[in-house]
Amino acid sequence: MAGIYIHIPFCKKRCTYCDFYTEVAPKLIPTLVDNIIKELEIRRDYLQNEPIHTIYFGGGTPSILKIDQFSKIFDVIYSTYPVDKDAEVTFEANPDDLTVEFFNSIHSLPFNRISIGIQSFNDEDLKRVNRRHSAKQAIEAVKNSQNAGFNNISIDLIYGLPFQTLADWEQQLNTALDLNIQHISAYGLTYEEGTALWKQREKGRVKSIDDDIMNEMYLLLVKKTKEKGFEAYEISNFATQGFRSRHNSSYWKQSAYLGIGPSAHSFDLKSRQWNVASITKYIDAIEHNTTLFEREELTLFDRYNDYVMVSLRTLEGIDLAFLEQTFGQELKNYCYENIKSFIDTNKVIFTNNRLCLTDEGIMISNQILIQLMQV
Ligand SMILES: C[S@@+](CC[C@H](N)C(=O)[O-])C[C@H]1O[C@@H](n2cnc3c(N)ncnc32)[C@H](O)[C@@H]1O
Ligand code: SF4
Structure with a gap:
């Protein structure tokens, strides 16, 4: 897909x-x-x-x-x-x-x-x-x-x-x-x-x-x-x-996508790349067959951060089973341990092995995310 x-x-x-x-x-x-x-x-x-x-x-x-x-x-x-x-x-x-x-x-x-x-x-x-x-x-x-x-x-x-x-x-x-x-x-x-x-x-x-x-x-x-x-x-x-x-x-579900045109981003599950943000440079690169994008290989931590950042904003929230399967038990535990205090204060609900923001949690979603990131 x-x-x-x-x-x-x-x-x-x-x-x-x-x-x-x-x-x-x-x-x-x-x-x-x-x-x-x-x-x-x-x-x-x-x-x-x-x-x-x-x-x-x-x-x-x-x-x-x-x-x-x-x-x-x-x-x-x-x-x-x-x-x-x-x-x-x-x-x-x-x-x-x-x-x-x-x-x-x-x-x-x-x-x-x-x-x-x-x-x-x-x-x-x-x-x-x-x-x-x-x-x-x-x-x-x-x-x-x-x-x-x-x-x-x-x-x-x-x-x-x-x-x-x-x-x-x-x-x-x-x-x-x-x-x-x-x-x-x-x-x-x-x-x-x-x-x-x-x-x-x-x-x-x-x-x-x-x-x-x-x-x-x-x-x-x-x-x-x-x-x-x-x-x-x-x-x-x-x-x-x-x-x-x-x-x-x-x-949000981390599927691959191809981004075409100036400044468009692409993702192939392992790396991200982004095209040059200039119409003239873009046209020049395509016409002269030179590099038109920058590319970044994603580490395990990068992919974990991306997943946590986008899924926390969704109704389905962070899926701990997916987290463990994709990023390993250590990162799953890290995420759970760091979000616990927000569950205790009703900013996050833990249900069906998922972590979802409450309305109160949405107001401080950035603050919660900072605690979950791997830097
Ligand atoms: C890049 S725009 C493309 C849509 C289309 N060009 C338009 O403006 O009708 C995508 C959406 O991002 C939102 N947006 C862009 N800049 C924003 C900002 N500084 N704060 C909040 N929303 C913004 C707007 O709702 C906009 O429709
Ligand atoms: S400047 Fe262009 S892209 Fe941005 S919101 Fe206005 S119409 Fe949309």
């Missing part, structure tokens, strides 16, 4: 909070697509012919691509890799791209899931962080996706945006939960060093929301999604029955 991730590193403009690698360089799109196709061919053996269960176009803004550009990429994927016939095939989209015309143009492509970056349904919030769409466009984007036949729709929201109150956040959730969608990814705003938003905070123009309010916003998110039948299957991810993101879940 494996996945393919394709990074489309273009944005029409940059949001103030975002530090993902993307550029505003539309002229480079056609050349980049050609080189993505070449990379898919060059790295055909990376996943050793494992069946592909998920394909994910992330960004940046994959919805910036034209139908023939998507088609060319799919042609190579389907002719080169053993893609499962019921593979989950997702693309991330910005709301203003999701017009009726756009859906008419892509209806023959194999996409069966869409992840729409909405962030907020409040026009003031959207303007402040330099989003390029309005609240109305966001709602229309969801409706257009549904009318086009998509029945596996996810939206991204951010809570704790500058000046947002708990009541504002509740309104966002009410709007989201009335849209008949299947999945929500909701992230607490982080101020990433070097971003425009981070600079605004340095200058005192915006300030971070208090931790207590952020925690209340999170608890409200958990409560309201639960009332609507969503399961909090990971700290930031909520799905109705049968609609968990299979692509993200496979990252």
Whole structure:
């Protein structure tokens, strides 16, 4: 079981909070697509012919691509890799791209899931962080996706945006939960060093929301999604029955994946590698057949840390049987001994040989993780 991730590193403009690698360089799109196709061919053996269960176009803004550009990429994927016939095939989209015309143009492509970056349904919030769409466009984007036949729709929201109150956040959730969608990814705003938003905070123009309010916003998110039948299957991810993101879940379950495009990461169970985060350097490396990625062999401790870090955030938690089987008894005991005090204080529940965070534990998940890491 494996996945393919394709990074489309273009944005029409940059949001103030975002530090993902993307550029505003539309002229480079056609050349980049050609080189993505070449990379898919060059790295055909990376996943050793494992069946592909998920394909994910992330960004940046994959919805910036034209139908023939998507088609060319799919042609190579389907002719080169053993893609499962019921593979989950997702693309991330910005709301203003999701017009009726756009859906008419892509209806023959194999996409069966869409992840729409909405962030907020409040026009003031959207303007402040330099989003390029309005609240109305966001709602229309969801409706257009549904009318086009998509029945596996996810939206991204951010809570704790500058000046947002708990009541504002509740309104966002009410709007989201009335849209008949299947999945929500909701992230607490982080101020990433070097971003425009981070600079605004340095200058005192915006300030971070208090931790207590952020925690209340999170608890409200958990409560309201639960009332609507969503399961909090990971700290930031909520799905109705049968609609968990299979692509993200496979990252959390340590499956292999191939990341294509500038800055994309790959994992083959033994090592990680990450492509150069520059469109021009990436194109140059592919065209001149020079090294396009850095690579790190993973030690037992690295793999243990990765597993603990991601699984603690999931509903299923840390599986001690898996831990022992994969990393040995010593590391399993280390993990259990170091988490014991959190079980005693009800931050973690120990059940069915698994360690799962409680709502209180989620609030201090980083603190718990630090205790479990092997450095
Ligand atoms: C890289 S973006 C891709 C989605 C798409 N480009 C969009 O913006 O609509 C993935 C998601 O990460 C989240 N995100 C990015 N930067 C963040 C930050 N600093 N704090 C919280 N969430 C963030 C946003 O919800 C965003 O939709
Ligand atoms: S949040 Fe999305 S649209 Fe905004 S800059 Fe980041 S990748 Fe681009």
